[in-house]
Amino acid sequence: MSTLYYTEDHEWIAVEGEAATVGITDYAQKQLGDVVFVEVPEAGKTLAKGDEAAVIESVKAASEVYAPASGTVTEGNEALGDAPGTVNDDPMGDGWFFKMTLEDPSELDDLMDQEAYDSFVAGLE
Amino acid sequence: MAHPDASNAPLRTVPLDALHRELGGRMVPFAGYAMPVQYPDGVLAEHAGTRNRAGLFDVSHMGQVRLTGPDPAAALERLVPGAIRALNPGRQRYTLLTTESGGILDDLMVANAGDHLFAVLNAARKDADLAHLRAHLPELAITVLDDHALIALQGPAAAAVFAPLAPDSADMRFMDARTMDVMGVPCFVARSGYTGEDGFEISVPAEAAERLVRALLEHADVAPAGLGARDSLRLEAGLCLYGADIDTTTTPVEADLAWTIGKARREVGDFPGAEVILAQLRDGPSRRRVGLRIDGRAPARAGAEIVDDSGAVVGRVTSGGFGPTMGGPIAMGYVPARLAEPGTRVNLRVRGKDLPARVATLPFTPPRQQKGRP
Incomplete structure (x- = not known):
């Protein structure tokens, strides 16, 4: 059973021990509009918390996905290369961006849980 | 169409503002107006x-202007290189306001409406354009139709959808423009647009706009856009966005808009920037x-x-x-004349990486306007 955390930049990170999966939230994909291009990091890439980890281009603009925590990428979601719209259709599921091994799980303490993120988003609308 | 501005002034609203919100439009600041960037x-x-x-676009933020006077076409030709005097009643033309150094102040549509000219200006440029027109054409009365909405119905189904509401539109061809009844309301209708598709631009009194738009949206083939x-459609159609693709630092020749310069106008050279523009026509632009x-x-x-190959x-x-429609990334930009031939390889530098690209013929998508008599 994984635990979900959220950033103020609208990334989610699902954590199970030291293994984590990162993506963007439903709110983020709605704000971006139709996603037309995604560039995910390759396995082996080391990321510090806050680093630019992936690029996402919608019909409107380019934006970055930041690493919610430090660690090493174990897998990028290559399927998004040919099907970037998956980020719109299933942002919390098949639209994940990359998996990583966390360096310091205590970094997650700064992130929001589901309840905190829901009220954060409610405050933006 | 012009580039958005980033000022913090209170946004102006278009007559159909409430309808856009009802339809779920996401309203964003554009050229000082709250406009729908997309619907759900x-x-x-x-x-x-x-x-x-067919897509239904609200372009009421654009400036709708009536030029009245003894000979408005001759007057306007002092500011544009287009053949406005040669424009027959009921016809419209795309033209450019040029600077003395050959740059472009705005791109606009001008129609011969019989006893006056009707012009459509970019939203972000309309205040500057009006000041320019009034300063240089003092003999004309220049009226802004603030009490009119401007609706664009674009796409292969547009003609069939529009004809029952405006029977006089059926025999129009591309760039015909005239006043006609639309659902019983006199509107100025042009068979034109900025998508590369067949379609109409309808200048409708603000109080009648919602009834017209709701009637159009009732049709199964029509959806709000x-x-x-509008931006991705005009880019595929190879059409310029003022403030991005053209501005006061680009000339009509550099911008591949030399076709808008009338033949007789070239011979006489009596328009702002003629010296620079005619030299570029003769020698080729850099x-x-x-x-x-x-x-x-x-x-x-x-x-x-x-970036070139070196x-x-x-x-x-x-x-x-x-x-x-292309299913991939497309762009427009300026390259040295030696690299302008279609097929030439160049690189586009994005986030420090050079993306291989090649020069392509414009438009990207085949134009489908109703060029002949329907």
């Missing part, structure tokens, strides 16, 4: 709907606006550097994004 279906669906059926789709197709999937946006930066992308 999203830009890709709105784009495809316009190419395959926002500024996002740079040209071209289409660019990128090999991969990553789009190059406005501002991206264009690695030198030779120009910049002025418009770029994903072309939904």
Whole structure:
């Protein structure tokens, strides 16, 4: 059973021990509009918390996905290369961006849980 | 169509503001107006709907202007290189306000409405254009139609959808423009648009706009489309966005808009910037606006550097994004004349990476306006 955390930049990170999966939230994909291009990091890439980890281009603009925590990428979601719209259709599921091994799980303490993120988003609308 | 501005002034609203919100339009600041950038279906669906059926666009933020006076066509020719005097009643033309140094102050549509000229100006430029027109054409009365909405119905189904509401529209061809009854209300209708598709632009009194738009939206082939789709459609159609692809630093010849310069106007050279523009027509410009197709999937946006095979930066992308009909990234930008030939390889620098691209013929998508008599 994984635990979900959220950033103020609208990334989610699902954590199970030291293994984590990162993506963007439903709110983020709605704000971006139709996603037309995604560039995910390759396995082996080391990321510090806050680093630019992936690029996402919608019909409107380019934006970055930041690493919610430090660690090493174990897998990028290559399927998004040919099907970037998956980020719109299933942002919390098949639209994940990359998996990583966390360096310091205590970094997650700064992130929001589901309840905190829901009220954060409610405050933006 | 003009580039958005970023000022914090309170936004003006268009007559259909409430309807856009009711339809779920996402309202964004554009040229000082709150305008729908997309509806719930999203830009890709709105784009495809316009190419395959019909899209309904509100372009009421644009400036609608009536020029009245003894000979408004002769007067306007003092400010544009287009053949306005040669424009027959009921016809419309795309033209440019030029500067003394050959740059472009705005691009606009001008129609001969019989006893006056009707012009449509870019929203972001309309205040500057009006000041320019009034300063240089004091003999004309220049009236802004603030009490009119401007609706664009675009796409292959537009004519069949519009004809029952405006029977007089049926025999119009591309760039015909005249007053006619639409649902019993006199409107100024042009068979034109900025998507590369057949369609109409309808100047309708503000109080009648909602009834007309609701009637159009009732048709199964019509869906509302926002500024996002308008931008991707015009980019595929190779059409310029003022403030991005053209401005006071680009000439009509560099911008590949020399076709807008009337033949007789070239011979006489009596328009602002004629010296520079005619020299470029004679000798060729040093740079040209071209289409660019990128090999991969990553789009190059406005501002991206264009790099030649020696690695030198030779120009910049002025418009770029994903072309939904093309299914891939497309762009426009200026390159040196030696690189302007379609097929020429260049690189577009995005986030420090050079994306392979080649110069492409414009428009990207085949134009489908109703050029002949229907």
